Amino acid sequence: MLKLIYRLFKFYGLSVMLLAILIFFWELCVRYLDIPEWKLPAPSAILSELLNNYPLFLTHTKVTAFEAIVGFLIALMLGTTLALVISISPLLRRAIYPIIIASQTIPTIVIAPLLLIWIGYGVTPKVVTVVLLTFFPIVVSTVDGLRSVDRDIIRVMLTTGANPFQIFIKVRLPASLPSVFSGMKISATFCVIGAVVGEWIGSSEGLGYLTRVSVPLFLTARSFAAVLVLALMGTSFFLFISLIELKLLKWKQISEIGFNRES
């Protein structure tokens, strides 16, 4: 655990310090330039808003987190399954893959209102928005990962008498994992954005909803606080995935560090 904290500090220490300096200047500017809170709240005002209305934020955070996580999990299952199908059958690959890529040029913000008409007002259309936004990086990274296997390894496997299923389980699948995790990390940050987009189009709950209704009421600090929670949520999803990756793919790190550095 201590090693992990040290590692996190080594990776992120510098950017945390930079962020602290920026926040400090922000605070100074707001105080000494006398900027009204409804225009730009000071970091301290945002923090006190968050702490004073803690139950409000908790309620809305739960909703958004639920939408993002469920959407992400569905996208993960859908994306990896689709990638599997695509990489098994060249025919389906040629049929499906271009359509999936083309579909990504349609902005999610255009589809979200339609989802409202088709599915309704509840949590479901937000989950669908998250899925639409996050499944693409997972499909692409899984397809690439499954294809990335060294040709010589496959030849050795074939001459050993391995059947396609054995080659898939013992070689292709483990070889694809680093790439799958890259896609999952991208999607982990996207899923929060997806939930907020869904909530902006039409909802009565969630952090996205909170940011949308707070600004017209000049509750700028509340809007900022909601954004802060969203950022923390996205970051912690990302870190969570990275942590699993760290545990599961130790070999990858060792391969990258190389021969000369013992740990």
Add this chain to the structure above:
Amino acid sequence: MGTLNNSAIEVVDLCKDYANEGRVTTVLSQINLNIKANEFVSIIGPSASGKSTLLNILAGLEEPTSGHLVIPTGNHNHRLGQIAYMPQSDSLLPWRSVLDNAALPLEIKGVKRRDARKTILSHLEDFGLAGFAHFLPARLSGGMRQRVALLRTIMTETQLLLLDEPFGALDALTRGEMQAILNRLWSDYKKTIVLVTHDIDEAIILSDKIYILSPRPGHIVKSLDVTLDRPRTYDAFKDPAYIKLKTELLDQLKPSSLLGENKGT
């Protein structure tokens, strides 16, 4: 059809063409080989002479355009799984330890992982890998990785081993060490080995027989029997018979003499 007595693999009038955008390139033409059981055979030739293609065909990874192969098990259509193959790259799985990489062929055959590991453990010392069982490939030197690959190749438990320039990427000292290991394995495990190489010394010091392949389209220019006494030590390099063989090989592999025979396509 040739006699199968004592023969590990026989190649009869083998040709290989590749069609690329309507143009046909002949890579191998009229190859005839008869490799005997327990023989150590080297195939030597310049780059792009089709050495690797020939090995791929022997292994069953590719099929010849014409001609045929005879193997002792009879069914030459099912060579995959009957003949071991080792490429130049070690091709180790980076997420598997030394132990589990070497155990792969046994696992594929359906041996339980625990039993497979036990078998491998008993062989590690033989390959100079004792104490490295749980190392990942990334932690090993090039020579060590190639030893693991060699152990994995032996673990296929097939009679015939095809090695495609397995030591090509190693430095001279490590290469010498690997050649010694290979020589010992060949005699200890009673295997038949076909080694593709472009290293003349390697071919002479290890082989019973050397086939010289011409540049594309590859055909066998000459076959030489190496009659140097075994076990061969580094003293063999000073043997007049060795020097005579080397001179002969160098003469054959001189670019001018090979270009003269290039018929083109």
